[in-house]
Amino acid sequence: MKISKIKACHQEIKFIPRNQRQIVKVGVIVFPGSNCDRDMYHVLTDVFKLKAEFFWHEKNLPKNIDAVVLPGGFSYGDRLRAGVIAAHSPIISDVKKLSEKGIPILGVCNGFQILVESGLLPGVLLKNESLNFMCEWTNLIVNNNKTPFTRKLKINQKIPIPIANGEGRYFVDNKTLSQLKKNNQIVFSYENKVNGSISQIAGVCNSDENVVGMMPHPERASEKEINPIDHKPSSLIFESLIESVGMKN
Amino acid sequence: MPNFQVSVVIENKPGISDPEGDTILNDLVLKAKNTNITKIHSGTILKFSIAEKNEKSAKDKVIKICDELRIYNPLVSKVTATAEKV
Numbered sequence: 001m002k003i004s005k006i007k008a009c010h011q012e013i014k015f016i017p018r019n020q021r022q023i024v025k026v027g028v029i030v031f032p033g034s035n036c037d038r039d040m041y042h043v044l045t046d047v048f049k050l051k052a053e054f055f056w057h058e059k060n061l062p063k064n065i066d067a068v069v070l071p072g073g074f075s076y077g078d079r080l081r082a083g084v085i086a087a088h089s090p091i092i093s094d095v096k097k098l099s100e101k102g103i104p105i106l107g108v109c110n111g112f113q114i115l116v117e118s119g120l121l122p123g124v125l126l127k128n129e130s131l132n133f134m135c136e137w138t139n140l141i142v143n144n145n146k147t148p149f150t151r152k153l154k155i156n157q158k159i160p161i162p163i164a165n166g167e168g169r170y171f172v173d174n175k176t177l178s179q180l181k182k183n184n185q186i187v188f189s190y191e192n193k194v195n196g197s198i199s200q201i202a203g204v205c206n207s208d209e210n211v212v213g214m215m216p217h218p219e220r221a222s223e224k225e226i227n228p229i230d231h232k233p234s235s236l237i238f239e240s241l242i243e244s245v246g247m248k249n
Numbered sequence: 250m251p252n253f254q255v256s257v258v259i260e261n262k263p264g265i266s267d268p269e270g271d272t273i274l275n276d277l278v279l280k281a282k283n284t285n286i287t288k289i290h291s292g293t294i295l296k297f298s299i300a301e302k303n304e305k306s307a308k309d310k311v312i313k314i315c316d317e318l319r320i321y322n323p324l325v326s327k328v329t330a331t332a333e334k335v
Contacts, residue, residue, distance in 0.1 A: 080293075084319055117319065124322050131268050171265070171325060196266070 024245045026052045026067045029095070029111075031086045036072035036108065036219060043219040044069070048238045057089040066245045067104040067148070068095055070111025072164070072217060082125060082167040083113030092118050104148035104244055105211045109165055112203070112213030121204055121213045122180065123172040125165075129196030133166040137229065139191035140202055140216060144184050147209045148244035152236040158191065159237075160229035161216040168215040170197040170204070183207055188214055250300040253307035255332045259321040260292035267291055295320070304332040 026044050030037045037054065044052040055061055061068065075086035086092075092114075099105050099120055107115040115121040128134055140159040145151055153159075172180065177198060180186050188203035203214030221227045221234035261267050269291035278286050297314075301307035308330050315321055321328050 080320065081322065084322075088318065117322075124324050126265075126325065127268065129266070129268050131272065173324065196268075 024050045024066045024242060025062075025064065026050050026069060026241075027055045027061055027065045028052055028069050028071060029057060029061075029091055030054050030071075031057045031073065031075035031089060031110075031114070033075040033077055033086075034071050034073035034110070036110075036217065039217075040069055040071040040108070040219045043222055043238065047223055047235075048242060050238075050242065055091060057086065057091045059091060061091060061094040061098065065098065065103065067106070067241055068098060070095075070105070070107040070114050071219070072109030072111060075110055075114065078110075078167070081117070083110060083115075083117040086110075086114045087117035087119075096120060099206070099208075099211050102208065102210050104241060106149055106241075107211075107213040108217055108219065109168075109215055112215055113167065115211060115213045120211050121206055122176055122185070123170055123201075123204060125167050125215070126169040126171050127167050128165070128169050133164075134168065134195060135162070135164045137162050138194055138216065140188045140214075141191050142187070143189055144187045144205065144209070146184070147187055147205050147212050147240075149212045149237050149240050150187060151244060152240040153233065157233060159188070159216075159218075159221075159233040160227065161218060161221045161234055163194065163216045164220075165195075165215055168197070169195045170201040170215070172198060180204060185209075187212055188216070250302055252298060252300050252335050253304060253332045254335045255297045255299060255307050255311040255330055257295045257297065257311060257315060257320075257328050257330045258292050259295070259326050259328050260290050261325060262327050265325045298335070304334065308332040 028037055028041050041052050044050045113125050116123050140161055142153045142155055142157045145153045145155055185204050186201055187205050190200040190202050205212045218234045218237045222231055224231045270289040274289040297311045299307050312330055315328055
């Protein structure tokens, strides 16, 4: 019974030849210790038919790239503090230049930690209140649908999505929190108290709204075969990117 | 130039929750009936070996490195450094 189900799932996956995919170039940055880069690449290319390319953290990013994704993982083994060593990688200066040009940049989990440690996003991600590595399904609530990654989502829309982190407790001081609220920079919050994040924040953006960081993993929730609840809301994160880049082009 | 060891202690600023320190206090120390202990702060210690002309310049140099490379996150952490000749 189980085997036939698996077979059925595989039969539904249609692999599109790379040369027939949409000409939206997404750079997936790979750091030593990244482990969600292949999942992200699969979702971008096989599910959403985008052109994606891996970029090693010591390389440069091309200037004509349409979007950049910093995937999850354990860059440098989370030594010192999750994301802090990767934030000094040569490629981050290119990411900063692209962010100033308004290019959409998404950091997921460790990618989010790298974005805050590099100063591209405000705040810091501390150890979870429980001190446990948390690997579970949770619900996100959409707070900002103006970013390139959320434009197809509705405000207050619920997104069933998994988290997998040990340092996911978002923190900012009260002054910065007020600024985030005032500038509409809180993109996602947890429906329930999950890890002690201030204001239950799960994702934020920069003041220009083109750089977004989130702790949960949309690449693990955007296919019905791996999302037991509903894969469509997570899919809208990637569909938003396609629409954003498409409109810009 | 003489060699110094600069010990840098990174700990949470006051007001930032410290679940590790709280767990050690509540689930280990107080359970062992050490009721006169009221607070435990957890932190990280890094020891830098450095050749510098004196203790002060060794300490200043290490603090500068910590600041520039964000070895501690100034939003939530503070550092204290002590230097000794080795």
